[in-house]
Amino acid sequence: MRKNKQPVIASYRLEDLLIDPGLLIDVHYKATGEISHAPHADLNKAHRHEFYTLIVARKQRSQHMVDFQQVVLPPESVFLLSPWQVHVPGDIETTEDLFLISFMPDFIPADIAISPFSMKEAIIPSTAAFNEIWHLCEVLRQEVGNRCAQQEQLLQHYLAILLIKFMRCLPDQSASNAPPPALLTRYRELMEVHLRHWISPADYADALHVSAGYLNEVVKQETGQTASALLAARRVLEAKRMLLHSALGIKEIAWHLRFNEVTYFNRFFKKHTHQTPMAFRITSREKYNYNPE
Numbered sequence: 001m002r003k004n005k006q007p008v009i010a011s012y013r014l015e016d017l018l019i020d021p022g023l024l025i026d027v028h029y030k031a032t033g034e035i036s037h038a039p040h041a042d043l044n045k046a047h048r049h050e051f052y053t054l055i056v057a058r059k060q061r062s063q064h065m066v067d068f069q070q071v072v073l074p075p076e077s078v079f080l081l082s083p084w085q086v087h088v089p090g091d092i093e094t095t096e097d098l099f100l101i102s103f104m105p106d107f108i109p110a111d112i113a114i115s116p117f118s119m120k121e122a123i124i125p126s127t128a129a130f131n132e133i134w135h136l137c138e139v140l141r142q143e144v145g146n147r148c149a150q151q152e153q154l155l156q157h158y159l160a161i162l163l164i165k166f167m168r169c170l171p172d173q174s175a176s177n178a179p180p181p182a183l184l185t186r187y188r189e190l191m192e193v194h195l196r197h198w199i200s201p202a203d204y205a206d207a208l209h210v211s212a213g214y215l216n217e218v219v220k221q222e223t224g225q226t227a228s229a230l231l232a233a234r235r236v237l238e239a240k241r242m243l244l245h246s247a248l249g250i251k252e253i254a255w256h257l258r259f260n261e262v263t264y265f266n267r268f269f270k271k272h273t274h275q276t277p278m279a280f281r282i283t284s285r286e287k288y289n290y291n292p293e
Contacts, residue, residue, distance in 0.1 A: 008246045008256060009086055012049040014104055024107035025155055027141040030060075030098040046088045046245040046292065051104050052114075053081040054166065055122075056137050058097035058130075063090035065288060068240065069120055076130045077122040078166060084192045085118070086241050088290070099137040101162070105189070109160045113180065114167065125169040133169075136162040183208060183218050187227070191234045199235070199258045201227040236272045239265075243281040245292055250277050 017026045057073045064071045065088040066081065073079055081087055083105060108114065125133065140158050143151065190204050198204060204227075205212040216227040223230060235257055242253045254265035269277045285291055 008242050008248060008253075010045065010047040011084075012047060014049070014051040014102060017102060023144065023152070023155070025101070025103040025140070025144065025159060027137065027144045028100040028102070029137075029141055030100065044089050046086055048084050048086050049102075050083050051102050052083060052108075054099075054101040054103075054162070055079045055081065056099040056101065056133055057122075058134060060098045064088065065090060065290075067118075067237070068244070068284070068288075071119075071121060073122045074124065076127070077124050078130070078133060078169065079122040080114070080119050080166070082118055086245060088245075099134070099141070101137060101140060101159075103159060107156060107159065108163070109156055112160050112163050113185075114163060123169050123171075129165065129169055133162065133165050136165065180222055181218055183210065183215065184222050187215065187219065187230070188234075191231060195234060195238055196256060196258065199231075201231055204231075232268075232272060236269065239269055239277065240273075240280065240284070243277055244284045244288070244290065247292055250281075253277065 014024065014026060017028070055073060056078050057075065059075050060073065061075055062073050064073070064079075067085050070090075071079060124130075136158060140155065140162065143155055143158060186208055187204055190198075190207055194203070194207075198207075201215060202212045205215040208215065212227070219225065219227040219230055225233075239253060239257060242248060242256065243250075246253070248256070250265070251262045254262045257265065259265035259268065266276055269275070269280070273280060275283070
């Protein structure tokens with residue numbers, strides 16, 4: 001299994017999972033007797049990937065850590081794992097009836113707005129709604145293996161229906177909810193890709209072909225935060241991920257995040273978290289009983 005060249009936290013591409021590398025979607029059904037939560041045992045360790053994964057659990061009860069959140073998936077529950085989130089699978093009580101629907105952001109139809117998306121907990125739909133979602137997973141699984149004309153278009157349509165059914169189950173969601181502006185979505189997507197190299201909102205504004213002022217205006221209108229604050233929060237999150245999941249020293253983490261001096265990194269991190277990086281590393285590893293070394 002190939003890994004992207006990322007020295008801190010293992011990162012995987014969808015093509016690492018695909019039997020047919022020509023597709024932008026993978027459907028994995030986990031039946032009785034399988035002990036790995038995913039098609040590859042390496043994914044049982046802390047990792048992230050560049051694609052979405054919709055986890056649909058019918059009888060399985062499991063616990064996962066997703067970016068410092070303990071997520072429990074009870075029977076008949078659904079959870080969406082977003083690109084670049086750090087995921088650590090945990091305890092599994094049973095091992096039957098579980099779908100993993102993995103797909104690239106580019107495969108999501110343009111009129112389906114789920115990016116960026118970050119769930120804090122699994123949702124438990126009504127029995128009728130869950131059965132509809134499960135049936136669509138079965139249809140997708142069958143169609144992935146059906147090498148016929150217009151396979152990609154049909155898979156995309158089924159995925160759109162599945163995501164709509166899923167989003168209808170979310171709290172405080174309705175069909176009238178407006179999607180975020182494309183500029184904000186692209187800003188967040190670019191942060192995921194270029195965070196280690198672009199440390200100013202102006203860098204992203206240039207790539208988005210807008211002025212830094214206009215980018216800031218749109219971001220603030222939609223989120224209540226400035227573009228700089230959103231970027232700082234994303235850098236803090238990445239620092240937290242590295243502090244918990246990697247064996248790198250504080251100085252090395254500062255270097256990875258483009259801080260010229262470790263003292264600057266310490267001040268930045270403490271300003272936003274009220275803890276030094278080392279204090280956060282110690283307390284978070286104690287809290288989650290986790291040590292990657």
